[in-house]
Amino acid sequence: MKKLALYLVVAAVAAACASKEAKQEPTGVTDRSTGVANPTVGSNVTTNPTNPNMAIARNPLTDPSNALYKRSVYFDYDSNAVKDEYRGLVQAHSRYLADKRDARIRIEGNCDERGSREYNLALGQRRAESVKKIMTVLGVPDARVETVSYGEEKPVAPGHDEAAWAQNRRADIKYAGE
């Protein structure tokens, strides 16, 4: 084996070059709404002016003691099957959607980092679709549930072991306007 090291340090760039580079400023993505409606989710917060002592009804979606506070369904590796322990969670949100006819949700699927990015994006969407399928059976109209995916791009747990991966194989229920 031969080893050879070359150290090339390049000098400063000419001013003319720098001014040419400056033309290519970072640009943002044009913001165009996808047309998903933004209904007010917190409309069930009511007050009774005749009885100021009456407790104010809390938004069930943001109330930690409410079943609707839980939003995440976790999956096994290489699987999009919704496990029995998450059926209650999905049912609770289905009932809420049946009651609140202006409520819309997005289900966001996620994957662990293993595998190809684009295929994982599609796998995450299939996980979201599995959750939606249960909701559809329970009577939630198709038009009020959009299934999307972040694939492996936004892990909540940054590690590279099973403990982190288990946190990242997930579908999250998000209400429009949140």
Added chain:
Amino acid sequence: MNRLLLLFGALALSLGARAQLTIDITTSGGRQIPIAVTPMAGDAAQPQAVGEIIAADLGRTGLFRPVNTAGVSPLPTEPSEVNFPDWAARSAEALVIGKIEPVSEGRVEVRFRLFDVQKQAQLASYSYVVAPAQLRATAHRIADVIYERLTGDKGVFSTKICYVVKNGRRWELQVADADGFNAQSVLASQEPIMSPAWSPDGSRLAYVSFDQKKPIVVVQNLAQGTTRVVASFRGNNSAPAWSPDSRYLAVALSKDGLTQIYRIPANGGDAERLTESSGIDTQPAFSPDGQSISFTSDRGGSPQIYRMAASGGPAQRLTFEGTYNVGPRYSPDGKTIAFVQREGGRFHIASLELATGQVQVLTDGTLDDSPTFAPNGKMVLYEAQVGGRGQLAAVSGDGRVRQRLTSGAGDVQDPAWGPMPTN
């Protein structure tokens, strides 16, 4: 096995100080051409040492072995000054000499000559009149000429690459020279950026943006910086692939349920469905002749690579070994597909020769992804995970030469190698 380590002190450009870029090259077997690239006369007066850039370009391919030029005095700048026996004694087979001289209006003339040392014959001679700021690009053009003259293949030193850099909660889409220099941020976002794809003429990039809290496909004009949302249908919009005539993008959409492949006009418009499966169809890639599309599908139970006509219709399965073969990318001649293969829980880049069905595993990482061919077909650039971070790596089509491009900070993901320059 030869190992060649090149360390580049990267430049402070409009982005501010950039992290150091290290290119680590490993070659095994095969003959390397010993080449002497002399410092060009007048190089020292210029901001960028042309001779060093040429030598680094050639060295990175793994096909050349640099010959020491120290102690040669005076350095030859004309054919009559070349002492061929001396270069032969240094075991050089090829010799590059040149000079840089100021001409009018602040411009400089770069002249180089390439010699066959044994035959004492000149193989090439070119001269370029450029602004000093163009010297780096000129060095790449000279390296392209030398590479083609000595190997018979087109050089790719004047091409661009793009990739995504993730730093915490910030994503940037960057475009850089093929050697990693002159990195420019063309897009920055607080949301993920995925799957950049060069238009065939290199003027535009299609990519997946999450700025709308879901994946949509955007096309950005690089010179103007303008962007256009071309696919933001219900559900996921991703995996853009340009048709060779630039008129269409094949994309993966989930607007009708699970992800399927559609065709949309490159400027946006209605989506025409190309696949009809009950599983996931994604990662389309047009063949270079535009006649077919290869893609990933798990219609048969496990994700495999299939091929169909570019207009859709029945698909033929191309991969049969293993339970995970995804993400096909065509070589420029259309004869080979690079893809991601899982084996024993590890993900490698492999190549499939379409005529014979022969599969060759090219890499040995743990989580390799996103292969992209150099426009001369000789190297495959890809994303490798090293120490929990994404980094760029490249491997020759025969697996013999390997490069790793290590950047100082962040995850480097999703590379795409741009086309040959148009002029």
